[in-house]
Amino acid sequence: MALRVVGLMSGTSHDGIDAAVVDLEAHGDTLYVTVLGHLSEAYPPDLRAAIARTLPPAPATALDWCRLDTGIGQAFAAVARRAVEELGGGRADLVVSHGQTLFHWVEGGAVRGTLQVGQPAWVAEATGLPVVSDLRSRDVAAGGQGAPLVALFDVLWLRGRPGRPVALNLGGIANITAGVEGTFPVAYDTGPANALLDAAVVHLSAGTEAFDADGARAARGRVDEALLAELLADPYYARPAPKSTGKEWFNAAYLERVWRGHAHLGGDDVLATLSALTARTVADEARRHGATEVVASGGGVRNPTLWRDLARELGDVGLTRASDRGLADQAKEAVAFAVLGWLTWAGHPASLPSATGARGPRLLGSITPGDGPLRLPGSPGSGTAPTRLVLAGA
Template structure:
C-alpha cells in the first residue's frame, strides 16, 4: 500500500509529505521510503496561526478560517506528493494536521486539537484520509504524545543496550525503544519553541529561527538565567508526560527574562539552546540511554547538536539517517505508518509510552472519491519495522 504521511510540527513553519510503500510480512512491517516534499507555510498563514495560539485570544470564526486554510494547504501538498513521489498511485493519505492546543493540566491531558480539515484532502486527492490520531489515545487516558513512539519501538527493537529515539521539533520528545524495562516515551521540554520565540522577538520579526545556530554560536550561556529556566517543575514531573507551546511561549520567556534585560541577544539564544541540550541529556540519562538517534528540524542546528553531544557525555548521538530514516522526514513517515495500521485495524499506540489504559486503533477515516474500501483486517500486529529500498 502506498501511503502519504502529512505532518506539520509545533514550530508551524512548514508542512512535510513523505510517501512510503508499506506492507506486512508476518510480524514485520516493511517500509520502503519513496521520498519527501515540503512546503513552507505562507507568511500570512503562519502569522495567523501565531496570532491565534495560546496565550492569545481567538474567535470561532478565526478557528474556522484556519481549519479551512490549513486543510486546503495540506490538500495541495498531498496532491503534489502523489504526483511526484507515487506516480499518481497513492492509496491512502494520513494527516497529522496542525496542533493548535494540547490541554494538559496536572500531568493529565484532557484534550488535544489539530486543525486542517481532512475533507479538503480527500476531495483534492480522491484518496481516503486518516486524521485525528491523537484524540483516541487521550480518550483512553493517554497523553496523546509522543504519538510516534510505537514506530520508534518497532524501528529500534533488537538493538543492544538502551537505544533512544529523539525528535527535536518545537518540543523535544524521546522514546526508549528497548532495554531492561518497558518502552517509554515523553516530551522532555522545549526544543526550538523558546529559541524561535526569542529570535523572532529580539530581531523584531526579521528572523523566525536561529539559522545554523548563528546567534547561539556567538553567545555564551548565562548560568543564572539557565538555573531559573531549569526550575520549571515540568522537568521534574515523571513520565508519561507531554507539553507544548501552550506552556513554552513568548510570554513565558519574557517572564523568565525579568531581571536579565541587559543580556545580549546572542547570550539569550545561547542559553535557551543550552536549556534544550541540558533537559534532553538529563532525560536521556534518566532512562540510561546507551545511544541516541535524533531527527527533526533541530538536527540542522550545529550548535544545538554540539551542545547536546557535550551534555550527553559518552553517549553516542547520531542522526536517524544512519538507520535509514531521513531525519527531516521521520515524523511524516511515522504518520504514514500509523495511517496504514489504522486501515488494517491495528492499534497505533503503546500504553507504556502514552499512559493510556489500553492500545487504540487511531484516528477517523474520511472516504475518498470512490467511497470507502478498506483492506482485510490484519491478523498479526507487527513487532518490528524493516526498511528497504525495494
C-alpha cells in the same frame, strides 16, 4: 501487496508541512517500509502569520479557528496532491494527515483534550483518497497523553539494535522514546527544543526572522548560569512520565516573563542559554534511561550549536542522526504517521499505553472517505500486528 501511503506532518514549529510517500507491506510480524521520497513545503507567509496570531496565549475567535481549519486543510491538500504526483508516480492508496496542533490542553499533568486543525475533507477532495486524521484524540479519550505518538514507530524501528538506543525528536518541543528493548517502552516530551529559541529570535528581530539560522547567534553568546538555573527550575522537568507539553506553556509569553528578570543579558547570551537548556534537559533524560545511543531527527538537528551542546552534554553516549540509520531526518515524523495510519487501516492499535499512559492500546484516528466507498482490508485486526519494522535499503 504493498499499500502506498502519503504521510503528512506539521510540528509545533508551525513552519510548514512535511510529506512522505511510503510503500508498506507486512509479512508475518515484520512491516517492510520503502520510502519513495519526501518533500517539505513552507506555509504561505500569511497563513503562518495567522497561525502565530492564534497560538496561546493570544485570544482567538470561532472565526479565527474556522479560517485556520480551512486554510491549513487546503495547504495540506495541496501538499498531498503534489506528493502523490511527484513522489508516488501519480498513485497512492491512503493519506494520513496529522494536521497542525494549535492547543494541547494539560491540567495537573493530565491531558484533557488536544486540537489539531486542517480539515481532512479538503485532502480527500483534492486527492480522491481516503484520509486518516485526528490520530491523537482517541488516546486522550482513553486517559493517555496523546503524545508522543511516534513512540510505537520508534520501538518497531529501533528494537533489536545493540545497547539501549533512545530516539529523540527535536521539533518545537523535544521528545524521547526509551526502553525500546524492553516490554514497557516509555516516551514523553522532555521540554522545549526550538520553541523558545524561535520565540527569542522573533522578539530580537521584531518579527523579521523566524529562527536562529545555523545557530549563529547562539554560537556568539555565552551561557548565563543564573538564567539557566531559573529555566531548569520549571516544575515540568520534575514531573514524572508520562507527560507532554507544547507551546501553550513554552511560548513567547513564558520567555518574556523569565527574560524580564535578566534584562541585562544580550540576545545572543539568551539564545546560548536556551540552547544549553534543551541540551541539558534532553541529556538528563537520556542518561536516566541508560542510553548508549541517541538517534535524533527533526529540525533541531540542522542547528550546529544545539547539536554541539547536546553532544557535549551526552558525553560518551553516541549521538547520531536518523539519516545515519537510513531515514531522512526531516522525513521521519511524516513516515511515522504514515505507519500509524497504515495500522489503523489494517485494524491494529497504534498507540503505546506504556508511553502515553492510556488505559490500553487503541485504534487511532477518524477516516474520511475518498471518491469511492471505503473498502477496509478485511475484518478489524485481521493479520498479525507487526512487532518490528525494516526500512528498505537501510
